[in-house]
């Protein structure tokens with residue numbers, strides 16, 4: 001890939017995607033809260049939704065945490081515990097299983113959305129585009145596994161992770177690390193960033209709420225006071241007078 005295209009896609013585009021992702025989500029939450037939902041179609045037809053949705057969510061949630069921890073943990077932090085090669089193998093096996101589950105799930109969801117007339121009729125263009133992109137993204141992710149198998153020492157994984165770490169910490173030099181990464185890796189990374197870009201304009205916003213519900217674990221207790229009925233005589237009267 002020519003150097004300028006690499007710079008555009010992996011040096012500048014990540015920041016455009018991240019800015020649209022954060023500011024766009026904030027603006028939509030602020031201005032259009034009634035559109036902030038997963039737009040569930042469960043009421044229209046449950047059938048294949050149960051398998052499709054569960055498989056997809058199990059796979060994709062595992063991949064989300066796997067990608068975050070796997071790509072953003074600096075090499076020196078895990079080096080004493082696990083070698084780069086073993087870490088890559090772990091990512092390939094666990095990510096491969098999760099990717100397959102997610103891929104089967106999203107295929108069921110896409111088939112259902114396109115073939116069921118009730119769901120099709122109530123689908124927005126963005127619902128269909130999103131499922132197609134997720135399908136492609138999972139397919140590309142799975143296609144990276146045979147590529148990774150060609151360099152089991154973990155050297156390419158370290159470069160890709162270092163790129164991601166430089167991007168999120170606003171350090172230069174990330175793009176150069178991708179010079180010899182295969183096009184499947186690059187296509188997967190570019191499409192992955194595009195999912196962040198379209199995120200605020202789709203039903204994906206419900207992901208924020210999914211994680212937001214975890215705040216309930218930390219929420220302070222709600223203080224409930226019983227209404228006192230044995231008030232001293234004249235109390236209510238004096239309050240009424242003040243009002």
Ligand code: HEM
Nearest residue numbers: 091092095096099137138141142144148157160189192193
């Ligand atoms: C900005 C977003 C993303 C980036 C930068 C990214 C990057 C990567 C990289 C570098 C690998 C190869 C890891 C290695 O073996 O060295 C990978 C693998 C994979 N990705 Fe992504 N990815 C992104 C988003 C996604 C999303 C949204 C999905 C699913 C919907 C996904 C699914 C997969 C799968 C199934 C694999 C193969 C298994 C694995 O190695 O974990 N990725 N990704």
